[in-house]
Amino acid sequence: MAMSVLKEKGRKYVGLPEFARVSGQLVSGLQLEQQRGTVTSVPDERTIRYYLAEGLIQTPEERQGTASVFSYLNLLQLLTVKKLQAEHLPIRKIRELVAGKSEQELETLLGVRGPAGKKTEAKQYLESLLAPAPTQAAAPPPQHLDASSHSWQRVEIEPGLELHVRSDYAPPATTGKTRGLLERAIHRLRRLRD
Amino acid sequence: MEYPKVEFFTTHAKLEAGRDQTVDVLIRITPPALSPDLSTRPNWKGRPDLNLSLVLDRSGSMEGEKMIRAREAAMFCVNQMLPADRLGVVTFDDRVEVLFPSEPVTNKQAMKDLIARVTARGSTALHEAWVRGGLTVSERMLDQGINRVVLITDGLANIGITNTDEIVTQSMGLYQRGVSTSTIGIGADFNEDLLMPMAQSGGGNAWHVVEPDDMRHIFQTELEGLIAQHAHTVSLSLIPADGVRIVDVLNDFDLTETGRYRLPNLQAGSPLDIVAQLKVGAEDAGSQMRLLDLRLGFTPQDAKQAEVLKQAHTVEFASQVENSLVNDEVIKAVQFLMNARARNEAMKRMDAGDYAGAEFVLGVALTETRAACASFAAMPAVMEECASLAETASSLKDRLQHKLSRKKLAYAAHHRQTGKLDQ
Numbered sequence: 001m002a003m004s005v006l007k008e009k010g011r012k013y014v015g016l017p018e019f020a021r022v023s024g025q026l027v028s029g030l031q032l033e034q035q036r037g038t039v040t041s042v043p044d045e046r047t048i049r050y051y052l053a054e055g056l057i058q059t060p061e062e063r064q065g066t067a068s069v070f071s072y073l074n075l076l077q078l079l080t081v082k083k084l085q086a087e088h089l090p091i092r093k094i095r096e097l098v099a100g101k102s103e104q105e106l107e108t109l110l111g112v113r114g115p116a117g118k119k120t121e122a123k124q125y126l127e128s129l130l131a132p133a134p135t136q137a138a139a140p141p142p143q144h145l146d147a148s149s150h151s152w153q154r155v156e157i158e159p160g161l162e163l164h165v166r167s168d169y170a171p172p173a174t175t176g177k178t179r180g181l182l183e184r185a186i187h188r189l190r191r192l193r194d
Numbered sequence: 195m196e197y198p199k200v201e202f203f204t205t206h207a208k209l210e211a212g213r214d215q216t217v218d219v220l221i222r223i224t225p226p227a228l229s230p231d232l233s234t235r236p237n238w239k240g241r242p243d244l245n246l247s248l249v250l251d252r253s254g255s256m257e258g259e260k261m262i263r264a265r266e267a268a269m270f271c272v273n274q275m276l277p278a279d280r281l282g283v284v285t286f287d288d289r290v291e292v293l294f295p296s297e298p299v300t301n302k303q304a305m306k307d308l309i310a311r312v313t314a315r316g317s318t319a320l321h322e323a324w325v326r327g328g329l330t331v332s333e334r335m336l337d338q339g340i341n342r343v344v345l346i347t348d349g350l351a352n353i354g355i356t357n358t359d360e361i362v363t364q365s366m367g368l369y370q371r372g373v374s375t376s377t378i379g380i381g382a383d384f385n386e387d388l389l390m391p392m393a394q395s396g397g398g399n400a401w402h403v404v405e406p407d408d409m410r411h412i413f414q415t416e417l418e419g420l421i422a423q424h425a426h427t428v429s430l431s432l433i434p435a436d437g438v439r440i441v442d443v444l445n446d447f448d449l450t451e452t453g454r455y456r457l458p459n460l461q462a463g464s465p466l467d468i469v470a471q472l473k474v475g476a477e478d479a480g481s482q483m484r485l486l487d488l489r490l491g492f493t494p495q496d497a498k499q500a501e502v503l504k505q506a507h508t509v510e511f512a513s514q515v516e517n518s519l520v521n522d523e524v525i526k527a528v529q530f531l532m533n534a535r536a537r538n539e540a541m542k543r544m545d546a547g548d549y550a551g552a553e554f555v556l557g558v559a560l561t562e563t564r565a566a567c568a569s570f571a572a573m574p575a576v577m578e579e580c581a582s583l584a585e586t587a588s589s590l591k592d593r594l595q596h597k598l599s600r601k602k603l604a605y606a607a608h609h610r611q612t613g614k615l616d617q
Binding site: 084087088089093097108111121122123125126127129130 | 322325326328329331332333335341364367368370371372373431433451452453454489493499500
């Protein structure tokens with residue numbers, strides 16, 4: 001199973017039906033237990049749409065015509081969600097575990113890391129521990145600056161949703177903080193919808 | 195592939211019908227025996243290949259008997275290894291030196307000659323030495339063998355990174371990347387609150403050597419454990435039936451990030467006893483109930499893929515339960531795990547300066563053990579447990595012994611909770 005998931009690395013899936021077909025095959029390969037009949041074990045298009053709406057799968061940025069282009073990261077997100085569901089974890093906890101995770105981290109969670117990855121991973125990790133601790137980031141910009149001295153940039157996340165970023169904004173430095181930020185964003189979006 | 199065997203036992207064979215009750219369930223996981231099964235595994239030599247790094251403290255406090263025994267133990271280790279294994283040795287005081295990098299164990303004499311020249315000096319750069327040891331292992335990672343750092347020290351980390359949480363977190367980080375860490379603390383002056391969690395999070399074993407003479411014995415146990423290792427990255431989930439609630443798991447296992455119990459590595463010849471306490475509602479006599487579903491996740495030593503073993507435990511309810519017919523193994527497992535908690539409680543009281551309180555807690559544990567195990571008091575394990583509790587309780591009277599007593603409590607509690615045989 002591990003090999004078949006890793007083989008998908010770098011692939012793209014144009015459109016929901018294609019994404020559902022490939023992920024369906026891989027999920028069957030995972031041999032997950034169906035959870036007390038409440039969740040279908042193989043994801044169909046409806047399930048995937050639900051996951052996208054719930055923020056369990058990141059909405060693809062790339063499009064071809066009207067079709068979304070799903071990535072390997074999206075695939076890993078979907079497989080991890082299925083795996084964690086089979087382990088009886090609540091959606092809330094699953095979102096926490098999956099959101100903001102890199103391909104590498106999701107592969108580890110899924111237990112499909114290739115031996116090649118593992119071989120150098122330990123070494124790189126240890127070398128990073130020996131490296132002198134990074135010096136503290138430059139002092140934060142002084143507060144109460146005249147807001148007009150900053151420029152704002154608009155980034156389209158998906159049609160209908162824009163992010164406005166101030167020029168002095170620094171994205172979160174750690175995965176944990178990124179996750180927290182994503183959660184806050186999702187929460188705010190939900191409140192708008194409700 | 196041969197799977198571990200999972201068995202369930204309850205104090206009474208059947209549960210009493212018609213009332214709510216708390217049930218102790220003993221879950222015994224027995225890894226398959228080590229057998230050179232040449233027919234099914236063509237390349238299987240009967241044990242996994244080893245890729246070890248010994249990280250040896252040579253700081254000033256090691257001077258004398260300890261240094262001599264540590265050298266002997268390291269040489270013993272060289273003698274036990276096979277040409278297909280790899281070994282590297284790192285020594286440390288305030289400086290960290292790679293005595294020799296990871297090499298196949300082909301020229302044993304040359305390795306032993308180098309080890310023989312290690313003498314004590316300086317202070318303790320424990321963290322950097324551990325990282326260097328890890329590096330010698332990670333240069334030549336084995337896919338299916340065992341990649342492990344064995345850290346041997348008698349002192350406190352006082353150079354470089356010394357923060358316990360930071361080192362423990364790193365040890366877990368390294369284990370997640372395929373290199374495990376065992377620690378051997380010698381004497382009374384090392385920090386058990388660093389070395390134990392470091393091994394626990396690091397997927398290895400934590401050993402305490404009281405007398406330098408025991409070094410070799412511990413090395414042997416560690417090596418045998420490596421050779422007998424059946425599976426790593428072991429986790430357990432227990433899913434109670436509707437109407438059943440898990441009140442407690444007496445082993446106090448850490449949880450994985452997905453909320454499963456994190457279990458120690460499985461070793462051939464070392465069954466792991468786990469006790470779960472369940473609240474069960476009233477049922478009719480004669481009825482049967484699927485009490486508990488178990489899922490054991492593990493990665494066999496000779497495979498790359500994680501496996502999941504699923505099993506369920508079904509019990510029967512009877513109108514009357516024969517009170518004299520109890521399962522000694524369940525009674526013993528419950529009591530020993532309660533004693534592990536008592537030892538941890540005694541440690542807490544010691545840390546608060548309440549030595550009389552600590553002694554009292556151990557005295558109560560001893561009395562309870564004698565009462566609970568009265569009908570099989572002659573069982574060697576029971577006699578040893580009682581002797582250990584009595585000895586530690588009395589050693590608390592001696593101020594000079596406090597540091598050592600605390601270590602004895604810590605390691606005994608840990609070994610009982612993780613199914614490690616006492617040394």
